Amino acid sequence: MSRKPRPICPVCGQRAVRSETKYGLRHDCCGLWSWGNKPLADADTHKARSEAHRVFDVLWRSGHLSRGEAYQALSWATGWPEADCHMMHMPKERAALVPAAVRRIWAAL
Ligand SMILES: [Zn+2]
Known part of the structure:
Protein backbone atom coordinates (compact mmCIF):
# COMPACT_ATOMS: atom_id res chain seq x y z
CA MET A 1 0.00 0.00 0.00
CA SER A 2 1.32 3.45 -0.84
CA ARG A 3 2.10 5.71 2.10
CA LYS A 4 0.70 9.05 1.05
CA PRO A 5 1.44 12.08 3.18
CA ARG A 6 -0.93 12.41 6.12
CA PRO A 7 -3.69 15.02 5.64
CA ILE A 8 -3.07 18.45 7.11
CA CYS A 9 -5.39 19.54 9.90
CA PRO A 10 -7.35 22.69 8.90
CA VAL A 11 -7.54 23.75 12.57
CA CYS A 12 -3.90 23.64 13.68
CA GLY A 13 -2.05 23.22 10.37
CA GLN A 14 -0.16 20.12 11.57
CA ARG A 15 -0.24 16.75 9.90
CA ALA A 16 -2.91 14.49 11.41
CA VAL A 17 -2.05 11.48 13.54
CA ARG A 18 -2.32 8.26 11.55
CA SER A 19 -3.56 5.02 13.04
CA GLU A 20 -4.37 1.60 11.63
CA THR A 21 -7.79 0.45 12.79
CA LYS A 22 -9.88 -2.58 11.99
CA TYR A 23 -11.88 -0.29 9.70
CA GLY A 24 -8.78 0.86 7.84
CA LEU A 25 -6.43 3.81 7.94
CA ARG A 26 -7.67 6.67 10.11
CA HIS A 27 -6.34 10.20 10.66
CA ASP A 28 -7.13 12.33 13.69
CA CYS A 29 -6.37 15.87 14.85
CA CYS A 30 -8.19 18.55 16.87
CA GLY A 31 -11.41 16.49 17.10
CA LEU A 32 -11.53 16.05 13.31
CA TRP A 33 -10.93 12.75 11.57
CA SER A 34 -10.97 10.99 8.23
CA TRP A 35 -10.61 7.54 6.69
CA GLY A 36 -8.03 6.65 4.10
CA ASN A 37 -6.19 9.77 3.01
CA LYS A 38 -9.25 11.99 2.75
CA PRO A 39 -9.27 15.48 4.23
CA LEU A 40 -10.20 15.67 7.92
CA ALA A 41 -13.83 16.48 8.73
CA ASP A 42 -15.75 17.26 11.91
ZN1 LIG B 1 -5.05 19.82 14.48
Missing part, protein backbone atom coordinates in the same frame (compact mmCIF):
# COMPACT_ATOMS: atom_id res chain seq x y z
CA ALA A 43 -18.39 15.11 13.58
CA ASP A 44 -21.32 17.03 12.03
CA THR A 45 -19.87 16.53 8.57
CA HIS A 46 -19.34 12.81 9.10
CA LYS A 47 -22.89 12.53 10.43
CA ALA A 48 -24.45 14.43 7.50
CA ARG A 49 -22.45 12.41 4.98
CA SER A 50 -23.26 9.04 6.49
CA GLU A 51 -26.96 9.94 6.74
CA ALA A 52 -26.89 11.03 3.07
CA HIS A 53 -25.25 7.73 2.12
CA ARG A 54 -27.70 5.67 4.16
CA VAL A 55 -30.68 7.22 2.35
CA PHE A 56 -29.03 7.26 -1.07
CA ASP A 57 -27.70 3.69 -0.98
CA VAL A 58 -31.24 2.27 -0.71
CA LEU A 59 -31.79 3.42 -4.32
CA TRP A 60 -29.26 0.96 -5.71
CA ARG A 61 -29.17 -1.63 -2.91
CA SER A 62 -32.90 -2.21 -3.50
CA GLY A 63 -32.13 -3.01 -7.14
CA HIS A 64 -34.34 -0.20 -8.48
CA LEU A 65 -31.32 1.46 -10.07
CA SER A 66 -27.74 0.45 -10.69
CA ARG A 67 -25.19 2.28 -8.60
CA GLY A 68 -24.15 4.39 -11.61
CA GLU A 69 -27.78 5.22 -12.40
CA ALA A 70 -28.34 6.25 -8.79
CA TYR A 71 -25.50 8.79 -9.02
CA GLN A 72 -26.89 10.05 -12.33
CA ALA A 73 -30.31 10.39 -10.69
CA LEU A 74 -28.81 12.32 -7.78
CA SER A 75 -27.16 14.68 -10.26
CA TRP A 76 -30.54 15.08 -11.98
CA ALA A 77 -32.41 15.69 -8.71
CA THR A 78 -29.92 18.20 -7.32
CA GLY A 79 -28.62 19.89 -10.46
CA TRP A 80 -25.06 19.22 -9.27
CA PRO A 81 -22.52 17.76 -11.69
CA GLU A 82 -22.11 14.03 -11.17
CA ALA A 83 -18.53 14.60 -10.02
CA ASP A 84 -19.95 16.55 -7.04
CA CYS A 85 -22.38 13.78 -6.09
CA HIS A 86 -19.94 11.71 -4.03
CA MET A 87 -21.12 12.06 -0.48
CA MET A 88 -17.81 11.35 1.19
CA HIS A 89 -16.45 14.56 -0.34
CA MET A 90 -19.47 16.75 0.27
CA PRO A 91 -19.53 19.61 2.73
CA LYS A 92 -22.19 19.01 5.36
CA GLU A 93 -24.50 21.70 3.95
CA ARG A 94 -24.64 19.81 0.66
CA ALA A 95 -24.90 16.36 2.23
CA ALA A 96 -27.89 17.60 4.23
CA LEU A 97 -29.77 18.21 0.95
CA VAL A 98 -29.35 14.63 -0.28
CA PRO A 99 -32.28 13.00 1.58
CA ALA A 100 -34.79 15.42 -0.02
CA ALA A 101 -33.19 14.82 -3.43
CA VAL A 102 -33.51 11.06 -2.92
CA ARG A 103 -37.21 11.51 -2.14
CA ARG A 104 -37.57 13.34 -5.48
CA ILE A 105 -35.85 10.41 -7.21
CA TRP A 106 -38.22 7.87 -5.60
CA ALA A 107 -41.19 9.98 -6.67
CA ALA A 108 -39.93 9.95 -10.27
CA LEU A 109 -39.18 6.22 -10.51
